[in-house]
Amino acid sequence: MSSVSSYETAEHYFHRAADVMGLSSNMRTLLLTPLREVKVQVALELDDGQIGTFIGYRIQHDQARGPMKGGLRFHPDVDEGEVLALATLMTWKTALVNIPYGGAKGGISIDPRKLSQGEMERITRKFIDQIHDVIGPDKDIPAPDMGTNAQVMAWIANQYEKFHGFNPACVTGKPVELHGAQGREEATGRGVAILTRSFLTRLKHDVAGATIAIQGFGNVGSYAARFLHEMGAKIVAVSDAFGAVYNAEGLDIPAVARHAAETGRVSAIGGASEITNEELLTADVDVLIPAAIGGVLTKENARHIRAKYIVEAANNPTEPEADDIFEERDILVLPDVLANTGGVTVSYFEWVQNRQHFRWELSRVREELDKILDESFDRVWKVATDKGVPLRVAAYILGIGRVGRATVLGGI
Numbered sequence: 001m002s003s004v005s006s007y008e009t010a011e012h013y014f015h016r017a018a019d020v021m022g023l024s025s026n027m028r029t030l031l032l033t034p035l036r037e038v039k040v041q042v043a044l045e046l047d048d049g050q051i052g053t054f055i056g057y058r059i060q061h062d063q064a065r066g067p068m069k070g071g072l073r074f075h076p077d078v079d080e081g082e083v084l085a086l087a088t089l090m091t092w093k094t095a096l097v098n099i100p101y102g103g104a105k106g107g108i109s110i111d112p113r114k115l116s117q118g119e120m121e122r123i124t125r126k127f128i129d130q131i132h133d134v135i136g137p138d139k140d141i142p143a144p145d146m147g148t149n150a151q152v153m154a155w156i157a158n159q160y161e162k163f164h165g166f167n168p169a170c171v172t173g174k175p176v177e178l179h180g181a182q183g184r185e186e187a188t189g190r191g192v193a194i195l196t197r198s199f200l201t202r203l204k205h206d207v208a209g210a211t212i213a214i215q216g217f218g219n220v221g222s223y224a225a226r227f228l229h230e231m232g233a234k235i236v237a238v239s240d241a242f243g244a245v246y247n248a249e250g251l252d253i254p255a256v257a258r259h260a261a262e263t264g265r266v267s268a269i270g271g272a273s274e275i276t277n278e279e280l281l282t283a284d285v286d287v288l289i290p291a292a293i294g295g296v297l298t299k300e301n302a303r304h305i306r307a308k309y310i311v312e313a314a315n316n317p318t319e320p321e322a323d324d325i326f327e328e329r330d331i332l333v334l335p336d337v338l339a340n341t342g343g344v345t346v347s348y349f350e351w352v353q354n355r356q357h358f359r360w361e362l363s364r365v366r367e368e369l370d371k372i373l374d375e376s377f378d379r380v381w382k383v384a385t386d387k388g389v390p391l392r393v394a395a396y397i398l399g400i401g402r403v404g405r406a407t408v409l410g411g412i
């Protein structure tokens, strides 16, 4: 696990790009300082009659380019620094793909696996009771992240509407039956697969037959695995919090998905050996895709990574010293700020549809998403090539540049 905090990582990557851009120290302070940090008590009666007291956060980083946007994470590791780091990342991410939003993120420090469905619903509603005034379709629009899903988004919409009236654009990632968008659930993982293919193609490496290890088999990891499998890639290892499974000939991903749905974990599936998450990270593969928690690629394991390429489906998986080691070892990294933008982009399509009271077909969602991903990838690649910088620095230059210009044009 990383010894560097998520926020130190976020600041480091910001300054690395800001140095190349020649940003003044005043501008750096303005762009890094969050607009608002909300920290609330979320207290409720648990199923066993005990009182549970949890801490919830919503950190709104920047709104120069539009209402703030970002997911809501339910995980035991959630703290203020992590949420701020993730909110900051959202600001550069929405700017990079040029959708009209700023950045925010939220979370509650809880373990959803230890809660009943009823407890999850009560916690979600209690949290929205505390923050409904600072969120909304023109202020800040939450969405799913680790530990939350379409059902949680449905409760958020319902609770928000108790205060403010019907307004499904107040949250995205909702169930399709309740004003959600076709294709949002698959969007982040599908985007990861499409960008992985573009990345490999640019490097003259065919996705068909490429060997891939994916850490995390939740929303993002499982859809990325599914789409890459359909593209002909050989997914040799996948994992969840309990451990990993490996088959050098390639896993049968639809079978792993069925097994995980039935048993709640990927382990103990026939025809694959059990390995640890750490062994998955150092597997001998073409592409490593971290798609779970942050801070998993560290200065301790970076020299043992055998993948040729890393695609960051997770947010903030790589600590700065590991990133430097990858650069030195010519391991190319497709950074989170680009690699996982499929989710927020389709969230934007959902928000647009909600505001227009109009529904798009899945084919239109996919087509519009592919266009944005292709354009963003090409732009990042060009800046990296023109300036001779890594893809992460190039992506940050584009994102920070757009936010900086909007800030100057709009005035403070």
Ligand SMILES: NC(=O)C1=CN([C@@H]2O[C@H](COP(=O)(O)OP(=O)(O)OC[C@H]3O[C@@H](n4cnc5c(N)ncnc54)[C@H](OP(=O)(O)O)[C@@H]3O)[C@@H](O)[C@H]2O)C=CC1
Pocket (backbone or CB within 6 Å): 071, 144, 145, 146, 147, 148, 188, 215, 216, 217, 218, 219, 220, 221, 239, 240, 241, 242, 277, 291, 292, 293, 294, 313, 314, 315, 340, 341, 343, 344
């Ligand atoms: N959902 C989205 O649209 C987006 C998500 N992301 C990022 O993608 C990543 C994954 O999110 P998402 O798929 O939504 O989350 P989910 O909660 O759906 O899935 C998380 C996965 O990670 C596994 N996991 C949890 N803890 C560990 C651990 N310590 N070691 C290994 N695996 C672990 C979980 O296992 P288990 O099931 O056993 O707990 C699960 O397989 C996060 O970094 C998130 O910020 C980025 C952009 C958008």
Ligand SMILES: O=C(O)CCC(=O)C(=O)O
Pocket (backbone or CB within 6 Å): 069, 070, 071, 072, 093, 141, 142, 143, 144, 145, 172, 173, 315, 340, 341, 343, 344, 345, 347
């Ligand atoms: O869909 C969204 O609005 C946000 C997704 C998210 O949290 C992320 O990209 O990290």
